[in-house]
Amino acid sequence: MGFIAFIVLGLLAGLIARAILPGKQTGSILMTILLGIVGALLGGWLGSVLFSAPLEEFFSIQTWLLAIVGSVIVLGIYGAVRGRNGRTA
Template sequence: MGFLGFLLLGLIAGAIAKAILPGKQGGGWLATLLLGVVGALLGGWLGGVLFHAPLQDFFSLQTWLLAILGSLVVLLVYGLVVGRGKRA
């Protein structure tokens, strides 16, 4: 998968993760892109380590599911970190 394909995957995975999570998450499209790309990296790494999953194909359902799950984890952690700063 090329660099632009990876960025597109991260953006879409981040947007889907934001739509799945309840509540209001801050950040615009740039934050969504960054969190999605980090989540896609995390999901791809965990998928490779735990399941020995090949993630080279952009149109693979396995690639998308791992990217979305990784983005969900990153968004949850981001929400916990940012949420604590607002309460103090």
């Protein structure tokens, strides 16, 4: 998968993860992109470790599910850490 496709995948996976997670999400669109990309990387890594299923094709349902699950995990951790520090937007 190309670099631009990976950024688009991370952006969309991050937006979907924001919609899935409950509560108010206060991060910017840039933060969503970055966390989505990190989440897509995490999802690809988890998929390759647990299921031997890396992120390969942009239009594969497996790729999207792994990226979204990874993004939900990363956004959940980010929200927990940010909430614990008492910061607000």
